[in-house]
Amino acid sequence: MSNEQEYRFQVNLSGMINILSNHLYSSPNVYLRELLQNATDAITARGQLDPGFIGNVTVEISGSGSQTTMTVEDNGVGLTEEDIHQFLAMIGHSSKVGQDFIAKETSFIGRFGIGLLSCFMVSDEIVVLTQSVKGGPSMEWRGKPNGTYTIRQLSTKLSPGTKIYLRCKPDSEPYYEPQMVEELLFYYGALLPYPVRLQANGVAKTINESRPDWIMQPELARGRRREVLAFGEKLLGEPMQDFIPLQTANGRTGGIAFILPHSVNLNTRRSHKVYLKQMLVSDKAENILPEWAFFVKCLIWTDELQPTASREHFYEDERLESVREELGQSIRNELMRIGDYEPDRLKRIIQLHALSMKALAAQDEDFLQTIYRWLTFESTYGERTFGELLADNKKIFYTLSVDEYRQITHVAAAQSMLVLNGGYIYNHELLERLSILLPELDMERLLPEDVSLSFEDLTNEERNQFYERIRLADGALQRFRCQIQLKRFAPAELPALYTLSKESSSLRSLEKAKENSSDLLASVLGNLGTSFTESAYSTLYFNLNNPLVQKIFNSADNQMFTTAAQMLYTNALLMGHYPMTRQELGVLGQGMVKFIDWGLSSNA
Incomplete structure (x- = not known):
């Protein structure tokens, strides 16, 4: 029992x-x-x-x-x-x-x-x-x-x-x-x-006597700009720059996406006000729009989403995913419509929220084709829109990283080369997409070593004159796996340019990591480094147009010349924003001490 x-x-x-x-x-x-x-x-x-x-x-x-x-x-x-x-x-x-x-x-x-x-x-x-x-x-x-x-x-x-x-x-x-x-x-x-x-x-x-008629028909808001912005300011607590009507295909979710009047950080979590059955249930809804839409703050009304027990959030289910995708598409479509009929308005929005626009364009080719002329890029011709750069009718080069751009920007500008900085987030993805979408566009990636193709070679007389000096400088930088080239190039103010091949870049990264690793890991990294071929050499271009380089190469003091070559090498690393190894930092310090000593001795 x-x-x-x-x-x-x-x-x-x-x-x-x-x-x-x-x-x-x-x-x-x-x-x-x-x-x-x-x-x-x-x-x-x-x-x-x-x-x-x-x-x-x-x-x-x-x-x-x-x-x-x-x-x-x-x-x-x-x-x-x-x-x-x-x-x-x-x-x-x-x-x-x-x-x-x-x-x-x-x-x-x-x-x-x-x-x-x-x-x-x-x-x-x-x-x-x-x-x-x-x-x-x-x-x-x-x-x-x-x-x-x-x-x-x-x-x-x-x-x-x-x-x-x-x-x-x-x-x-x-x-x-x-x-x-x-x-x-x-x-x-x-x-x-x-x-x-x-x-x-x-x-x-x-309390609610001013409820506007465009609440249930968001498309009517386009013709009521002042009223919509005033209503948004009242409910959201801050004045807004612009707005975009939102509507899903079934009409059960709609709203207004207000464009923020200031740029925001990419990682900013933007919360939105959501009205269920026309009553506010959440002012903290973060997951109702795609992540790229962080430049808007929305009033959204719906009768199809399911609230959690607190009625302050919504269940992450297939319905919410579908609504989120459709609201994102509403924003895409409206921006494209503005681009067709109000290009100046779109330009203002893009300038204010460039990062958001680039994030969206990187995902959507149609949108990219609509707005690419108003996207801005840092270039050797200054901060310009892509449309302005196209108007220059020049071949366009771009880099994959900020460091690459910094390493060559002065030399490229002096050669009148149009180079875009593709290192900032989304930039090189957008440029690569544009090279496919616009096959008539003359655009390609530029590596630091490619800039040297425009350098002027020495005459036979100069090669003979400086042969021993080049050989001596090569020997001084051999331990850094760096070879010497003596050229003439602009700007004359730049004494030297340091460039890396793909293999030498990988080797340099390995050596830097080895210095900051445990003995065991350093041993493993050292073994990996031995796999690199003889081509894993960097190149240091000395600029014979530079007065200092001319003095150094015409110096009869071999010790001073060797030290000067090493100092120009470390200076080129600093100019190119390359992280330096302990050995290179040691050479820089020793060189400074030697030149100070020589300077003091000459004044004695």
């Missing part, structure tokens, strides 16, 4: 309230959101029974300090006595859907049956007066945070709907202040399609 017995879970309501206030909800402010949401759902339910029904919500504040009372009244569907037992007294049960309450499609916002409990964060008692449109007596429900409640029938019959009374509990006075309540009602209910009224201090006010 089994001794097994069945028990029910006992819910500690005080503990539940603590969880709500400290873990589920971000602030006690949400109590008003939950009340407004319940009213919205009640009005929605009555509207399904009576399509011609017009709903409204009234919030009234009376008294002051700890004696303040708030009432929230709606003319929605109301509750029967059975509804009260089932939905107000059973935590975790919702009147909105069946058992599969997360996945099932619903016309309501609340689905978790815990929203009313949030009122215990600001009140020690909740009183609900309600009359169901289905008939039956009017009912009163009183709940307390200790888990007890009472229900009684009223002797008088109320109008259909629900009225909730809250009495301010100690230290909760700020949540009953009329100004704060007004701000919260607008914050959560600005887009509701029925009036939300506030009565306080003898004054009645409709």
